[in-house]
Amino acid sequence: MNKITGLIAATFAAYREDGTINLDIIPSLVDKMINDGLSGVFICGTNGEGPNLTIEERMAIAEAYVKAANKRILVLVHVGHSSIAECRKLAAHAEKIGADAISSVAAFYFKPTSVSNLVNSMAQIASAAPNTPFYYYSIPTLTGVGMDMISFLELAENAIPNLAGIKYTASTLHEYQACLNYKNGKFDILFGYDEMLLPALAVGAKGAIGSTYTFAAPLYLKVMKMYEDGLNEEAAAVHMNAVNMVRELVKFPPIPAQRALMKMEGFDLGKCRLPLEPLSDKDADSFRSALEGIGFFKVVKEALQCHE
Secondary structure (H helix, E strand, O other), rough: OOOOEEEEEEOOOOOOOOOOEEEOOOOOOHHHHHHOOOOOEEEOOOOOOHHHOOOOHHHHHHHHHHHHHHOEEEEEEEEEOOOHHHHHHHHHHHHHHOOOOOEOOOOOOOOOHHHHHHHHHHHHHHHHOOOOEEEEEEOOOHHHHOOHHHHHHHHHHHHOOOOEEEEEEOOOOOHHHHHHHHOOOOEEEEEOOHHHHHHHOOOOOOEEOOOOHHHHHHHHHHHHHHHHOOOHHHHHHHHHHEEEEEEEOOOOOOHHHHHHHHHHOOEEEEEOOOOOOOOOHHHHHHHHHHHHHOOOOHHHHHHHHHHH
């Protein structure tokens, strides 16, 4: 398994007026990701509203992404569910359709009670797709499962033969660095806090997965290139644009706000599903004004032009 470098966009679910999933928009979303310079997409995760979808819907979305990508870009399928049996169905399906990797969060209702319990759960899921790289998706703020990830790797490397690494969505950079360096970098540890990408690069990150890469990838890729070229102060200045954007974003419910931003960029994803609710027109206008005020759209466009 080659390690993933660059950025993976955690894409959003798309719905029609009647609330059914919209598969027709997926090819244009994939083309946007490719044009923006992304390495892949992470689908049906937090931002893709995986827990809000039926497994039949998730399978249909996965098929549509794999077909649209056509090996031009990586497709990582999130298969997490509160039921391990359903996880296994999703994992087996992802392998059958040719997904590049699968990933799963910890169960978020009946939660794992120890690292060994977590590893046993992930091993059951991963074994349903034995020929596909598996990433444990650590996101303690949403699952409520926060365990030592070095201990996880120590147990999981033997229990999960197809373990590729961790999708690490936490702000604990010291632990992230420890995971990166575990056994001289044996595993692929993908960073998941977009607004902390530059600090993550400083401790060794080479690849990252995040929601804001769906609409701001050129900005972050510019940061990565500058850092790689040793232009640390310049990279910090560009990265500040991402920080400012996130500071405006979190004044609203994050997923609805990002969906509104996608609409501003020309991709109408429809209304999210309850209990998520879309931004009101007033809040969407306020958010747009704030983004324009910090020059967000301008810097992303300039970064894209540099990339091209």
